[in-house]
Amino acid sequence: xxxxxxxxxxxxxxxxxxxxxxxxxxxxxxxxxxxxxxxxxxxxxxxxxxxxxxxxxxxxxxxxxxxxxxxxxxxxxxxxxxxxxxxxxxxxxxxxxxxxxxxxxxxxxxxxxxxxxxxxxxxxxxxxxxxxxxxxxxxxxxxxxxxxxxxxxxxxxxxxxxxxxxxxxxxxxxxxxxxxxxxxxxxxxxxxxxxxxxxxxxxxxxxxxxxxxxxxxxxxxxxxxxxxxxxxxxxxxxxxxxxxxxxxxxxxxxxxxxxxxxxxxxxxxxxxxxxxxxxxxxxxxxxxxxxxxxxxxxxxx
Amino acid sequence: xxxxxxxxxxxxxxxxxxxxxxxxxxxxxxxxxxxxxxxxxxxxxxxxxxxxxxxxxxxxxxxxxxxxxxxxxxxxxxxxxxxxxxxxxxxxxxxxxxxxxxxxxxxxxxxxxxxxxxxxxxxxxxxxxxxxxxxxxxxxxxxxxxxxxxxxxxxxxxxxxxxxxxxxxxxxxxxxxxxxxxxxxxxxxxxxxxxxxxxxxxxxxxxxxxxxxxxxxxxxxxxxxxxxxxxxxxxxxxxxxxxxxxxxxxxxxxxxxxxxxxxxxxxxxxxxxxxxxxxxxxxxxxxxxxxxxxxxxxxxxxxxxx
Amino acid sequence: xxxxxxxxxxxxxxxxxxxxxxxxxxxxxxxxxxxxxxxxxxxxxxxxxxxxxxxxxxxxxxxxxxxxxxxxxxxxxxxxxxxxxxxxxxxxxxxxxxxxxxxxxxxxxxxxxxxxxxxxxxxxxxxxxxxxxxxxxxxxxxxxxxxxxxxxxxxxxxxxxxxxxxxxxxxxxxxxxxxxxxxxxxxxxxxxxxxxxxxxxxxxxxxxxxxxxxxxxxxxxxxxxxxxxxxxxxxxxxxxxxxxxxxxxxxxxxxxxxxxxxxxxxx
Numbered sequence: 001x002x003x004x005x006x007x008x009x010x011x012x013x014x015x016x017x018x019x020x021x022x023x024x025x026x027x028x029x030x031x032x033x034x035x036x037x038x039x040x041x042x043x044x045x046x047x048x049x050x051x052x053x054x055x056x057x058x059x060x061x062x063x064x065x066x067x068x069x070x071x072x073x074x075x076x077x078x079x080x081x082x083x084x085x086x087x088x089x090x091x092x093x094x095x096x097x098x099x100x101x102x103x104x105x106x107x108x109x110x111x112x113x114x115x116x117x118x119x120x121x122x123x124x125x126x127x128x129x130x131x132x133x134x135x136x137x138x139x140x141x142x143x144x145x146x147x148x149x150x151x152x153x154x155x156x157x158x159x160x161x162x163x164x165x166x167x168x169x170x171x172x173x174x175x176x177x178x179x180x181x182x183x184x185x186x187x188x189x190x191x192x193x194x195x196x197x198x199x200x201x202x203x204x205x206x207x208x209x210x211x212x213x214x215x216x217x218x219x220x221x222x223x224x225x226x227x228x229x230x231x232x233x234x235x236x237x238x239x240x241x242x243x244x245x246x247x248x249x250x251x252x253x254x255x256x257x258x259x260x261x262x263x264x265x266x267x268x269x270x271x272x273x274x275x276x277x278x279x280x281x282x283x284x285x286x287x288x289x290x291x292x293x294x295x296x297x298x299x300x301x
Numbered sequence: 302x303x304x305x306x307x308x309x310x311x312x313x314x315x316x317x318x319x320x321x322x323x324x325x326x327x328x329x330x331x332x333x334x335x336x337x338x339x340x341x342x343x344x345x346x347x348x349x350x351x352x353x354x355x356x357x358x359x360x361x362x363x364x365x366x367x368x369x370x371x372x373x374x375x376x377x378x379x380x381x382x383x384x385x386x387x388x389x390x391x392x393x394x395x396x397x398x399x400x401x402x403x404x405x406x407x408x409x410x411x412x413x414x415x416x417x418x419x420x421x422x423x424x425x426x427x428x429x430x431x432x433x434x435x436x437x438x439x440x441x442x443x444x445x446x447x448x449x450x451x452x453x454x455x456x457x458x459x460x461x462x463x464x465x466x467x468x469x470x471x472x473x474x475x476x477x478x479x480x481x482x483x484x485x486x487x488x489x490x491x492x493x494x495x496x497x498x499x500x501x502x503x504x505x506x507x508x509x510x511x512x513x514x515x516x517x518x519x520x521x522x523x524x525x526x527x528x529x530x531x532x533x534x535x536x537x538x539x540x541x542x543x544x545x546x547x548x549x550x551x552x553x554x555x556x557x558x559x560x561x562x563x564x565x566x567x568x569x570x571x572x573x574x575x576x577x578x579x580x581x582x583x584x585x586x587x588x589x590x591x592x593x594x595x596x597x598x599x600x601x602x603x604x605x606x607x
Numbered sequence: 608x609x610x611x612x613x614x615x616x617x618x619x620x621x622x623x624x625x626x627x628x629x630x631x632x633x634x635x636x637x638x639x640x641x642x643x644x645x646x647x648x649x650x651x652x653x654x655x656x657x658x659x660x661x662x663x664x665x666x667x668x669x670x671x672x673x674x675x676x677x678x679x680x681x682x683x684x685x686x687x688x689x690x691x692x693x694x695x696x697x698x699x700x701x702x703x704x705x706x707x708x709x710x711x712x713x714x715x716x717x718x719x720x721x722x723x724x725x726x727x728x729x730x731x732x733x734x735x736x737x738x739x740x741x742x743x744x745x746x747x748x749x750x751x752x753x754x755x756x757x758x759x760x761x762x763x764x765x766x767x768x769x770x771x772x773x774x775x776x777x778x779x780x781x782x783x784x785x786x787x788x789x790x791x792x793x794x795x796x797x798x799x800x801x802x803x804x805x806x807x808x809x810x811x812x813x814x815x816x817x818x819x820x821x822x823x824x825x826x827x828x829x830x831x832x833x834x835x836x837x838x839x840x841x842x843x844x845x846x847x848x849x850x851x852x853x854x855x856x857x858x859x860x861x862x863x864x865x866x867x868x869x870x871x872x873x874x
Binding site: 420421492494495497498499500501502503504505508512513516517 | 712727
Binding site for chain 1: 327330331334335337338339341342343344345346348349350351352355356359406407408409410411413414415417418419427429430431432433434436437438439440441442443444445447448449474477478481505506507508510511528531534535536537538542562565566569570580581584587588591592594595596598599
């Protein structure tokens, strides 16, 4: 069988043996075309169900929320048991805390990514840092809230305040911005760097003058996405910012973000219209940020 | 002759001007910056350790005053000094398992449809939609679940609609975008060549999908599922709004339960003393679960690389 | 217009194309291709990059159907039957017309499973039949001696040349009538090239082989007939320039452009 002496004969038998074995093949109970058609249909259904459900959520919030959105609702103060009137202080609180979180998070995350992408040598240390970043990204938000409460609010004495909540949110945003920035930096072609090194630039000059500017579009995309995530976060801010209706001025003021407001409105069920309105505004703000991120990422390509 | 002879070694040994590429101050600045960058990167490690240590510290009395036997028992009645988290953990497990059973086929199916089957036009509509929907905050999903899914469940089960069944539906919807986007990444990383090889062998599209593409992408898909699972276990607000918050082992899927996350969110506002300690203890448990899931994913991806 | 020198007659042809045109979306890639591929012979397609030879090859097992927005006109037959006719299932067609690609593309499965893939698709389930097919196919692909004691090893763990022969064994396991080879030797080492060429010569008496190659020496060495494709003006469709017996085409080309190409004046 394994002999190579009579090559043509071996081939002939090989060929015949394969043909014979193939002929033994049974046609399945279900034809391949039927199986194909059915399964492709199943996948199509999965995709349509997903899209449909998600679109339904948006449509539902839009339809129920749109009639209640008015300048008075957006720019007014809450009245009664905080369920009537407008939601202006909550909008300000949300934007205030998100901006603060972004200011805290961005420099750290970008520099950390610079280290990982440009300076670090692959090894146990980098592995550890990545594992930590991944873990940070997956810490349940309520645990982040607990931690923020224990550290920033109590131990550091910052109280229920914008800055406490911003610190906790910054931790949440950190791994997102870190990862997108690192990917952005790695996507900058090497030869661009070589050009600068060839002119005698130091590493930091190359990074600050060449790499970061070329990666700017994609870094900005990551930051904007992280902002969208922070705006929608509830559990982290619930016990770090407080729930009092307040227009924050100083970072040590407390406030009530839109998400918490929505939660309380929905839970009390006194004024569902205000809840729908808040949900819609919240969703619009986040969608706007995400669309902006898409726009940025498309532009930077 | 003579003079050159004596000069030669002198030239060679004369200390030449150092070929300094950068000045000393620039060099120091570069080094200082490098340490700063390292400090920033290492902050991630510090934070994770800090989260664990700090939450653990707050939870210390779980070991001393509550006792592990009490902590890992079924009975959650803080006012009576019973801090058993097992019924809550069971709630978390129940809610997560159901969400995965519903969400995984839907998420993976959507991803397969988008990468392998859909025409470019359909893909151009659905993929950005899935991307954008991944950004919708959990509180909105919770709200939707509360006002739409809960009454619907109440209708068919005859109860109030708070319970595992509602949570399953809400969480399944929530984790679908996560699973879909990650599975799409996994499928896209499969080289086009092996798909072509499958088609050239006379395989139908479905045969290529389940005999070639899915096996080749299995690690990536498991990653997606594990991360979706992490999202489901850690989800707080959406669950809090629909499970009914009764820390018991439920008699049916439509009767109220409670989970680790929702119980923390619910009790944190008024708890004190040992009760609060127990909440931090639950935080530690959740942290360990999520860190282990990340560990599993990393192990898988290492295995995949070789 | 294409010119022909002793080109095979339709009666002895496995595949024929008549007035064949092909489009990628709006891009007209190929125009007016007419040729007959001799049965159980080796036919080589040569020409510079982008001359449509691979595109034409991929029309023969309708692989181009998988690319959105492609379409073709004209007639292409396999053993006298129109392969683009209504009701022809490309899946069944591809079981008769096997294909080897430029980049060796074994499935990320064991060597055994790679070869057993096709027979399994055709409903072969018996272990002994599968064992038989795997062994015989690997033997025919001259790979058996190298891998017989490591059949459970991942196909991707083999060297590039071995991977390509594994891909050939995988195709042989389903006994196609026609074997399309799209630059099968351009991504593997010279020793393996030799092995693949030997293998083609061994297979030719029982199988129609069509090979696209950039390497004119290779075409001259192994093929019985040669077709020369050329896209003369960028943006315009490419077409068949000259087709005929390999000896004739290489020693006394009729068309000036063929002569320029094989003497290395362009492309």
